[in-house]
Amino acid sequence: MRLDKFLKISRLIKRRTLAKEVADKGRISINGIPAKASSNVKVGDELTVNFGQKRVIVKIEKIQESTKKEDAADMYSIVKEEKISDSNRAADE
Template identity: 40%
Template sequence: MNSDQQPAEKIRLDKWLWVARFFKTRSLATQAVDNGRVKLNGARVKPAHEIKTGDRLDIHAGEADWTLTVRGLSTQRGPAPVAQALYEEDPASLARRQQQLSDRKFLDTPGAALRGRPTKRDRRQIHRFTDA
């Protein structure tokens, strides 16, 4: 809602991405659009491009890829349930993201075997590697 309490008809793409909680700040949303990680109806656009309900967005944020349809517009950032009502995710996109999450559960975290400070043997190997 804008200051007149009327539903917005169009809103800037970077602002909508921030309101819908895909990015923590508007500047991060702007950078993502500038770098081509957000596409509107299959095309690269500028952050100031106005979107409307029914538009299709392809978003690459972090490790996740989203394909969604804009269902609502708002100018105020609110809680997550309100933000989730602003879009509808494509079923194939949702299945792909859930598959990525389940695959990530079975992977070891890097450095999980490392505990505490390096031993004397580890330090010797580190020095051999860095001095060579």
């Protein structure tokens, strides 16, 4: 499944167009490798997503073509969530 579609269906990011923008700006990596919106994701992959002041690392548990709001969180598990300081962000860019 495409990265942007997974982010939307799992509700990590609310809109697919926003997921595409975030990925194309280099704020998402799959298993430590920078990813584009068209990158494929599979079960077991670890996604690192940088949201402004926060970095979230999630592991993909399952992939579904569509899901209900209540079931979306079952598609991934949060490995780590951390606040990004200005010095850490500068080092990442």
